Amino acid sequence: MRESADVVALRALAWLVGNDDLLPVFLGATGAGERDLRERAGDPDFLASVLDFLLMDDAWVIAFCDAAGLKGEAVMRARAALPGGADPHWT
Template sequence: MMRHNTQNRSEEAEILAINALGFLASDGERLQRFMDLSGLDVAAIRAGATDPAFLGGILDHLLGDESLLLIFAEDQQVPPERIAALRRKLPGAAVDF
């Protein structure tokens, strides 16, 4: 039963991260800032969009910018703490969020 619950949270984390990617892509300035900071281009972002580790990086980007995090959290009607908790369900998570 634990495995199923963990899988559900991992899936929830991936869905949230995909929504975060859409949130970034919906605003040219947000997307450009992400690309500038990550060094990725649009093709690399598209290629990574199905990779759980890449999706974790999307959430890391939001968690690293409090104002952006709060805007996204409000947009998604999700507490920022929940975003941080779900980030831990994807590969490469830092333990200090």
């Protein structure tokens, strides 16, 4: 599942990069810069942050999954397979 989780996260990153409205929100929320998008695309921790960001809003998850042809639960399953995905969130 780890390899497919990376693929889902990379597709989510590509989707974010192509989203002129949402990309600045992601960059602002994470503190990442455009250089990070290129250099850290293979970093499982960075990919986890991409999915964490998407999971903040159901509309973002739905829009990404619709664009990628994925089922809605694909993002949550991918996130669970990446570092920190098994950690409970108490928020």
